[in-house]
Amino acid sequence: MSRATALRPARARRRRPRRSWWRRGRRPAPGSAAELDDLVAAVTGVAAALRSGALPAQAWRRAGVLAPDGAPEPADLARRWPGRPAAVATLVAATRLTATLGAAPATVLDQVAASLAREGEAAGQRRAALAGPLATARLLAWLPAVGPVLGLVLGADPVGVLLDGRGGTALLVAGLLLVLGGRRWTARLLADAQDQG
Numbered sequence: 001m002s003r004a005t006a007l008r009p010a011r012a013r014r015r016r017p018r019r020s021w022w023r024r025g026r027r028p029a030p031g032s033a034a035e036l037d038d039l040v041a042a043v044t045g046v047a048a049a050l051r052s053g054a055l056p057a058q059a060w061r062r063a064g065v066l067a068p069d070g071a072p073e074p075a076d077l078a079r080r081w082p083g084r085p086a087a088v089a090t091l092v093a094a095t096r097l098t099a100t101l102g103a104a105p106a107t108v109l110d111q112v113a114a115s116l117a118r119e120g121e122a123a124g125q126r127r128a129a130l131a132g133p134l135a136t137a138r139l140l141a142w143l144p145a146v147g148p149v150l151g152l153v154l155g156a157d158p159v160g161v162l163l164d165g166r167g168g169t170a171l172l173v174a175g176l177l178l179v180l181g182g183r184r185w186t187a188r189l190l191a192d193a194q195d196q197g
Contacts, residue, residue, distance in 0.1 A: 030083030036120045039081050040113050043091065047109035056095075056105060071095040087116055130193060137186045144179050 028034035049059035060067035
C-alpha cells in the first residue's frame with residue numbers, strides 16, 4: 001500500500017456497494033414471477049431504509065426509483081415494473097396515503113410488500129395447479145395428427161381415404177372443425193381458471 005493510499009481516509013477506501021441489477025439495465029420479463037419478486041424486494045428495502053432513518057426520497061433513490069417529494073413517481077414505477085400495473089397503483093396509493101395522513105411509511109410499505117408476496121405465492125400455486133390440465137390439453141391437441149400417422153404405419157391408406165372427395169373428405173373437414181372448436185374451448189376453460197384464481 002502506498003503512502004498516499006495509507007493517508008486516505010478509511011471512508012474513501014471503502015468499496016462502493018455493488019449496483020443493483022436494475023441500475024445495470026437487466027430486468028426480469030414483464031409480468032413474470034421474477035418481476036414481482038424484485039418489486040417486493042425493492043419495497044422491503046425502502047421500508048428498511050426508512051426504519052434506519054433515511055428520508056423517503058433517499059430510500060426510494062437507493063431502490064432506483066425517483067421520488068422527489070417522498071412518494072415514488074408513478075411513471076417511473078411503471079417503467080421499472082411494466083408487468084405489474086395493479087401492484088404499482090397499490091404502491092403509489094399507499095405512499096400517498098402515508099404522506100397525507102402522516103402514518104409510518106415503513107409499516108405501510110411492509111404491509112404492501114407482504115400483500116404482494118402473498119399474491120406471488122397464490123399465482124405460483126395457480127400455475128402449479130394448471131400445469132396438469134395444460135399438459136393434457138397439449139397432448140389431446142396432437143392426438144388427431146397421430147391417428148393418420150399410425151394408420152400409415154399399420155399399412156392403411158388414411159390419406160387416400162381422407163382426400164377421396166366424398167365421405168372421407170367430409171370426415172376430414174368435420175374433424176378439423178371439431179379439433180379447432182375443442183382447442184378454443186380448452187383455451188377458454190384454462191383462461192377462465194387462471195382469471196378465477
